[in-house]
Amino acid sequence: MNAKIVDQHVECYVRSLLPEHTGLLKVLEQFAKLHNVPIIHPEIAQYMSVLLEIAKPTRILEIGTAIGYSASVFASHMKRGHIDTIELNAIMAEKARETFEDLNKSVPEVSLSIHLGDAKDVIKTLEGPYDMIFIDAAKGHYQTFFETAYDLLSKNGIIVSDNVLYKGMVATDDYIVKRKITIVKRMRKYLEFITTHPNLETTVLTMGDGLAISYKKGILNE
Template sequence: MIESKIVDPYVESYIKALLPKEEGLLGTLEQYAQEHLVPIVQPEIAQYLKVFTQLVKPKSVLEIGTAIGYSGALFATVMQEGTIDTIELSEDMFAKAEETFDSLKKTVPGVAVTQHLGSAIEVIPTIEKKFDMIFIDAAKGHYKAFFDLCYPLLNEGGVIVSDNVLYKGMIATNLYLVRRKITIVKRMRKYLTFLSTHPELDTTVLPMGDGLAISIKKGGHA
């Protein structure tokens, strides 16, 4: 496992110790992810997304990378009403997420979740909707391709949230770079530069978790 250099480990441990313990479906999913080594958003990122979603108040979300449905369930729990479209490449993860969203219907009946199985590169062009928020949490080497496809689906004033953008700190400096990750690192650096200089976006990069980029599309409110 590659050690993260983004946040001082004492600071990270302290922040995590402050987080409330998840109960219900989200707590069950966290336990499942831990036991089965399934990557989900880190605890401090999950808490941030909860607060952020309350502020943005999206009614429609597109998620690229479903996994077991943890982040989708988190968004739905905060939203209470609206729609979520979520894309997953793995059939096994798709099936597990299906169980998650079936359970979610009992507690959050006001959010309609539509699952899409397949490559996001192929699925996104088939979606004919507009979204208030887009969450990118899939193959790190393809973020720019995902962005290019989904950006036309983003409403004015909408937000794109990109997770894992600092990748253990390797994006910031070659001092932390692992040779086998060079291609991913180069692509992510280009992606962050692209987001930060895009004329229609205001972007901030947060050094928390594995790095989070928040990009707001100018010209309205989500």
């Protein structure tokens, strides 16, 4: 059975309330649909837009660029600053590079650097602090991404992890597809880890494919 996080009628209704994107974001949404590129769900894009307006990060690290859609959403809601984004696939990274060239015309005050490679290695070459880290790459490796990037997150910074409920499979064995068992088990461990971490305040939202927001309290000397 293919599980959904939210009932379809609720999802459709909520999506009908979202502002329609124009320009580059619309073009990227159409490209992603045509070429089957996974990008953040519309309600996640809107949630992130609101979060960025509230938290006002000026330095963001993104793990999993694809064609640069989510990074473009983030940049559109930053007054100024820098986004480092990491992508393993060279073809995706090239497309993202083109995206960021276009984006620069409308959002010149936000610079973007795309890093080609495995995030597990690339993160070690980057310098923090980041106000926000967005994890949206290989679902079986979130724990490693988190552990490698955590020291780069500023005190009071935010880590956002996408797809944490993975089509509902993470919430119940009833929906698990056999070949996804390892990913699901790892995601459960990751959620257990971030929801019990003494230096984080975490909430798991049942929107999109599941979104975890973790706030670094900065109470511990780590």
